[in-house]
Amino acid sequence: MHIPDGYLDLSVAGLFYILSIVVLGYSIYRLRGQKLTSLFGIVAAAIFAAQMLNWPIPGGTSAHFVGGALAGILLGPYAGALAMAVVLTIQCLVFADGGITALGANIWNMAIVDVFVGYYIYKALERFNRSIAAFVAGWLGITLAAIFAGIEIGISSSFGYGLTVTVPVMGVWHAILGIVEGVITAGVVSYIAAARPDVFEQKAAPGKLALGVIAAMIAVSPLFAYAAELVGYAEPLENAAEIIGLEENPIYEGLLPSYTLPSLDPYIGTLIAGVVGTVIVLGLGVILARYA
Amino acid sequence: MHELLERTIREASSYFQNFLIHEYSKKSALHAVDARIKLIATIIFVVLAVSTFNPEKVLLVLIFLITISAVTGLSLRSIAERVWLFALFSFIVVLPISLSNPIYPVTFTLRVATSLVAIQMLVMTTSFAEICLALRSFRVPEVFVSALWLAYRYVILMFKELLSILLARESRRVSKGSHMDVWRKGGEAVGLFFLRSFEKAEKVQLAMEARGEALSHYHGKLKMLDFVYATIVAFTVFWWVII
Numbered sequence: 001m002h003i004p005d006g007y008l009d010l011s012v013a014g015l016f017y018i019l020s021i022v023v024l025g026y027s028i029y030r031l032r033g034q035k036l037t038s039l040f041g042i043v044a045a046a047i048f049a050a051q052m053l054n055w056p057i058p059g060g061t062s063a064h065f066v067g068g069a070l071a072g073i074l075l076g077p078y079a080g081a082l083a084m085a086v087v088l089t090i091q092c093l094v095f096a097d098g099g100i101t102a103l104g105a106n107i108w109n110m111a112i113v114d115v116f117v118g119y120y121i122y123k124a125l126e127r128f129n130r131s132i133a134a135f136v137a138g139w140l141g142i143t144l145a146a147i148f149a150g151i152e153i154g155i156s157s158s159f160g161y162g163l164t165v166t167v168p169v170m171g172v173w174h175a176i177l178g179i180v181e182g183v184i185t186a187g188v189v190s191y192i193a194a195a196r197p198d199v200f201e202q203k204a205a206p207g208k209l210a211l212g213v214i215a216a217m218i219a220v221s222p223l224f225a226y227a228a229e230l231v232g233y234a235e236p237l238e239n240a241a242e243i244i245g246l247e248e249n250p251i252y253e254g255l256l257p258s259y260t261l262p263s264l265d266p267y268i269g270t271l272i273a274g275v276v277g278t279v280i281v282l283g284l285g286v287i288l289a290r291y292a
Numbered sequence: 293m294h295e296l297l298e299r300t301i302r303e304a305s306s307y308f309q310n311f312l313i314h315e316y317s318k319k320s321a322l323h324a325v326d327a328r329i330k331l332i333a334t335i336i337f338v339v340l341a342v343s344t345f346n347p348e349k350v351l352l353v354l355i356f357l358i359t360i361s362a363v364t365g366l367s368l369r370s371i372a373e374r375v376w377l378f379a380l381f382s383f384i385v386v387l388p389i390s391l392s393n394p395i396y397p398v399t400f401t402l403r404v405a406t407s408l409v410a411i412q413m414l415v416m417t418t419s420f421a422e423i424c425l426a427l428r429s430f431r432v433p434e435v436f437v438s439a440l441w442l443a444y445r446y447v448i449l450m451f452k453e454l455l456s457i458l459l460a461r462e463s464r465r466v467s468k469g470s471h472m473d474v475w476r477k478g479g480e481a482v483g484l485f486f487l488r489s490f491e492k493a494e495k496v497q498l499a500m501e502a503r504g505e506a507l508s509h510y511h512g513k514l515k516m517l518d519f520v521y522a523t524i525v526a527f528t529v530f531w532w533v534i535i
Binding site: 054056058062086087185187281286 | 295296299300302303304307321322325334335338339341342343345348351352355356359360362363364365374378382386389393396397400403404406407408411412414415420423433435436438439440441442443444445446447449450451453454471472474475476477478479480482483484485486487489490492493494496497500501515516517520521523524527528531535
């Protein structure tokens with residue numbers, strides 16, 4: 001479910017960076033002074049390790065556990081979101097799993113939607129049956145996270161398929177795989193409830209207003225994404241150039257304007273300009289290698 | 293549950309090779325460039341690659357990145373090995389669109405591949421400790437960066453602990469069990485694993501506090517080498533713009 005670079009428009013990617021930073025920033029603010037660094041770090045490492053498990057599913061294939069809803073249930077939504085964000089950032093910067101420009105969207109889907117929705121559902125259903133509540137939280141959390149990923153990719157004009165393809169593909173596939181997520185979440189929660197029930201009691205109840213605002217942000221984020229896309233920032237640098245009139249009045253024509261030379265076939269001109277640029281980079285690279 | 297263990301170990305062994313990749317990648321000039329510059333450069337390269345559908349511009353960034361890697365001594369083969377699979381996957385996913393727009397799948401794949409090359413250049417030449425310090429110098433909150441660094445250091449240890457729990461259960465199992473059984477019993481094992489992780493977190497926190505909890509900061513000044521790399525990045529942006 002990790003979205004790589006190139007699948008999202010920069011406007012959509014930027015929007016989800018902002019939304020994610022707002023929620024994570026608020027989470028850090030809520031948890032200030034609680035000395036939870038090691039909890040985020042070690043539990044994030046544990047979630048990472050649990051994600052490595054390759055659960056066999058009928059038909060010979062396998063599924064991975066994401067753990068967003070579980071993190072929300074065990075740590076509370078704020079600490080859970082931060083632990084998941086730690087996991088996703090390491091996956092991006094160490095394993096190149098998920099793109100750098102898409103990190104905001106990936107955090108939004110798996111560290112915020114999955115964690116908060118999982119938490120809300122668990123809290124709503126907990127009083128009826130803890131295991132079923134955990135199952136539904138795990139299953140629906142991951143399915144919704146996948147649907148959000150489908151919406152983000154589908155809205156982006158960079159990706160050739162629209163919402164009618166991306167949302168069903170992501171949603172249906174993860175709704176099936178999500179059963180494994182739900183069963184494991186239920187297994188973990190039931191075990192901890194039996195062995196160490198105090199784990200569920202230790203967390204301070206998070207503010208209802210803040211949770212409501214974050215729920216509203218999650219609900220309307222697809223509309224924000226749609227609005228960001230309407231602004232037309234699929235190619236922001238080129239659009240910005242167009243808006244400020246650079247396209248009509250280039251501030252600098254370059255050594256080889258538009259990569260072409262007068263009276264030269266444009267393709268050959270582009271080729272020559274490309275070679276010239278590469279030679280310059282080559283020269284700078286040699287200087288770099290010499291200084292090292 | 294043996295299937296779960298076997299599959300996991302097989303996949304994890306290749307996945308964990310990513311750890312310390314910067315150590316066993318061939319030493320290149322890029323290893324010596326300041327992590328702050330490399331992090332910003334990576335973001336700029338990726339943004340340049342995914343900001344346009346003009347194949348010439350995307351190709352330009354890709355060729356520049358390959359040139360930089362080759363000249364500075366980074367193994368192109370290693371980069372290709374780490375990029376080709378996902379690039380191919382992306383190409384296949386968008387291939388049906390070639391019926392209406394023949395050039396689109398090629399440009400789309402080039403964008404994805406170029407971004408992946410840019411990230412791999414960072415990953416293969418920069419230790420995670422340096423990345424964490426660079427993030428800290430960019431004012432990313434200390435609690436988040438400390439947690440990143442802690443999680444990175446503990447992942448393999450925690451994974452080993454998880455496997456030993458699963459192995460202990462597997463060695464005591466007598467019945468084969470259905471998929472549902474594996475998930476349920478496996479879930480319980482993971483539950484035990486999370487309990488242990490909470491206890492470990494508590495101990496680590498106490499140890500950290502006992503020693504004084506602080507992350508070291510970047511004191512290094514930028515070197516001439518860093519300015520040369522910054523010039524290459526600036527030149528790439530310039531050449532990209534003037535097309």
